[in-house]
Amino acid sequence: MPIVKINGYTIKLPFNPYEAQIKSMETLLNSFDTGNASLIESPTGTGKSLAILCAALGYLETLKGKENEESVKKVKTTILDENLKKFFNEQSSEEEKKKVGPKIYIASRTHKQLDQLVSQLRTTDYNPSISVLGSRTQYCINSKAKNALDINTACRDLVDSKQCHFRHGVGRLKKKVGNIFDIEEIKEKGKNCAGCPYFAARELAENADVIFAPYNYLLDPRIRNSMDIDLDGSIVIIDEAHNVEDTCRSAGSFEFDSKLLDLWTNELLSAARKSALLEKDVKPNFLTLIEFIGKFKKHKGITCNESNFEFNFKIFKGKQILQQLEQMEISQISFNVFTAALGELCGNEEANSLMSQSLTQSLRRLEFVFSVLFTKSTKEYVLCYKQNKKESEKFEFSFWLLDSSLIFNLTAARAKAVCLLSGTLTPFYAFSSELKFGFKNQLVAPHILQSNQVFIANVQKGHLKKELTGTYAISETKEYLLQIAKIIEEIGEMTTPYGGTIVFLPSYAFLKKVNNYLKIKAILEPQTGGNEKFEKVLKSYRQAIEDKTRSVVFMCVYRGKASEGIDFKDEYARAVVAIGIPYPSIKDPQINVKKEFNDNQSRSDSTGSSFNGSQWYSTQAMRAVNQALGRVVRHPKDWGSVFLLETRYKTQYIKKQLPAWVTEEMKEYETFSSTKANYKKFLEEKKMEKFK
Template structure:
């Protein structure tokens, strides 16, 4: 274990740290000591997760010592990532640190944690929630009862990820879901998915208290979209009609269950669902009748609404006024609770008395709470009409329901075509400000691909005082990066704009170029396309002219599957080929897809990443159009020559590209190539990750083939990769006497503070 003195704080690190890791830990420590927010960008393979954990836990350990006499709730580190597989990897890193004695928990849903045989086999997550709550309430869940009995022993469990906790719960017959929640109260660090933090509803439900805590968002390159999605919601005429159908059946059951004739027919041998009296539902008949009238009014008004014209949505207060017309406003906590109670009642009895699962009731409750959000204590966040800022940030888009849904509609009112009402949040800053307003100590965003930083921090609309953009730890001879503007033979321009990508000549030229290039690349190759449709089209062409067969002979071609089960079997097949077939394999994947992040393609699993085209979002997508229009409107009165919608549109595409590029170098001794098959990259190198830019050059086909051959030749005959040492590491440790533990005081080079200049995007978005 090695020890470093950073701003007066001793940080223990499992290995000799590189300069970029020390710079990174310096930035983390500074954020936490000063109680400031930070944006921390460090390329994949530079050990950012380990640096982040060690620096933050070292600070927390010292903070707890200095504040041991405080009567306030303990300060915690809340560590969020996008997927549970990513969190499992972080927990694995945590166990390798000297801080693994600290208390942790990993929060997950019942989908991951429930072990009750009946509940875990339900297909729908909402059903699992409702049935679980019912069983807990009625004390019919053995695992929850055992959890209640064993709480004192459970809190003594060693650090566990979700898989470990499920295994322990299964063996000892206690509930892992409630165990994770119990461990949260005393944990030093809590791991959870993004949505638990960004969604105010989820924070309240899971009782997540971020006050004075350190909030970390790992893999934060997706956080803008995650923030917007957390504050967006949709409801349809079909949903409302289903709500009415559910409530009508409940009302009929309430009347029937109170009759003496019905009660006399209920045998003590009847099943649990039927042998229940009216007291099982706490809502009164008057309350449920009032709720039904409100929903009938909502359905009637939605049917009368006009669909959105010209793809330009209406201000957010349309949804506000729609609810208000049915007497639903910021005091709607009672309505929300009643909807949830009825859903729980129905879900626990589905398949017997009721055919419905009550899902639509939860959708309506979610819609109401999104428009009228509640804080962590269940109180309304806003007690006034929607102000100008919220009107501009939120937009309403109304469209007609699919004809198939219309035939299924169990509606009381079928006079008009059914509609869908989308309530979109178009500013990620709304969710981030709501989080920040809970009095967090620091919010840290980290990833290998956050650039461009200026627009990123401005979109999120909270102050970021400390920013770091690390260089990579590799040497120049470990990466070959080139832009290829023309195909093999120098005849066809490579550009996959929409009008070109369907051209058979372009598709054939692209195929010829690809199958020639992979001749000079060993091991695995990842080829990223803008969309699945393009993969389907080019593969169909290549299969017709034998190009695909030639590729498959050189490297086994595997095409990314959208189905989760088939995808997992594909990955096993890919790994088997990489290990056993010298030719290697080539994966055709989609930018922003499963293969672009979260999977470790280290060493020979990925010796090259090839980018085909630029993955712009579908320009006709309604939400994309709304976002671009929103940004352009925000820029009115400023610099009219700059269209902020276009700036954002381009940035999102290149951030996805930079994420794909990160698949190729996974650690300090790794090496590989990054190839851009599109001439447009020549004019856009400034949009690539900062660390990558010095490596990139434009070449013709002959130059690329020669360069690749020479690049991989240096690694073909010996273990050169194992001999690579980094000059920064050599310089830094040259004067250090090696021992089991080293104490070093550092002065990082690349931490910056407040950015000196703001572009037009920042100036405008600050006003939104």
């Protein structure tokens, strides 16, 4: 395997690295050494995953090599006879178990993406000890717990009552599993040796060189604590980090409705009754929690604004939040009483076992939000009260965090170094502004594509000579829908001999409208049904490509499951069609208050570096577009086409937010008819190359 020296570290790779990989590894290693945070944009197909893995493991291996050299020097100076040698060897075997260098966390958005990272790790010459953190839902092999309504509570009850024989086999499983494993592998071995994969993965993480985890495990303080994740002095590498800002805001936000309040109350009442059997009298603590959450029902008199949604709403900002809470008899004093009671119950093993994990986590989230509101500041939050139009007794409270830095800095401040990577991170100043963190190391890695590998067209009009401007008003017209449908049909027909066509649209509602105008039978990304249904549809799409019996078009939505984390290489994505620009709904109150928050931040920032509301709004849309475009051309020998059916890409402000590999090759066409000849030529050239 090729070996390269970077920043004094020896890095082993499975093949000669691309320039993008060298630059990415240089930036990562600089961060590991200096502690300076990194932002790295490395386009699809540039070997980003391998760069992450090899830089991290080369760094660790070099540190271990230096540690071993120091150990040898000590041995030579201290060993005087064979007895001392024997003693030293016994001691050193224990010392070897101690970790050398910082713990490395490699995170991505989904477990599917983590599986891909582990698969890439197997192609290298490294053999680190790893662990892959996941939930009981992913790992559990006990049918009693798996089939329960609440798997977490069922697991805890089975373990506490010593009725889960898999829990007792964790030690066996840890010995059976190799250094490198994925979730399915450890589950299979767990079934074979009757060992629990969930607890085995958690225990293996204690001494692992590298820990893989979804990045909300690292960013969300509640999940981080429940998983016993210690980031102190660690290196945190987050891949597919374009969603980090949204993840942080989500982690710091909390929503609950009247139905959930009733469920909490009933569960706490049940726990209070059962607590009579416990040695310590904790019933008053349960009653305190019931009294506190009951205060949210004292919301009468809130006058809501009319909306086009199924609910009316009212927004409270800053001190208005505290004033509204005060009207419901929620104050700093009552919150302190609530916190003390919750702390006592969670700290008492018997009492804690009477509450489900979902209830405990919900109350802890509520505690986190209120701790910020009462002890830090109210400016980072808004409170949105919603009331159902048809059933006024149904209501919802939403505490929305608007400042993602509040959560991100809780993670970043503890780590030795934080590195964010994605194929779509630019503009970098958006991250610096939103996360309020200094990313001193910044890199946009060069793409490895040659110009003859991609055909990129920005099409302005369809066959009716009407402009393809996908604003809400225009996209509802029959002319627009007819033009879009005809272009999709023609691209699908031309592309099918070479592979599939993936179409991205702004919403499921719009997808259905376009599909009604199609004369071909397209495959539709499911709106509901979870991963199982999506995988079934994905399988049918791939099968249709292999059959080549009809035009194969996969209709998907921006930000949907197909838009990231799926490897549509080669014939599985010969064409990507991007329709419209998926701006978030301006009617959504959460979007509006976030825009307003950013505008206020920008106005009060004398440096002019803050991200204003319009910039944030535009970036939200363009990141979704760029992720979708990344489904095409997945490796150095791959090829494909991109069709942007939208006139607004002509404007410089929007165009410059597209990836460089797109703008460098993009050509503007007045109509799709004028595009076809060049696209046909491109496809024929690819056909000729295949037979060379």
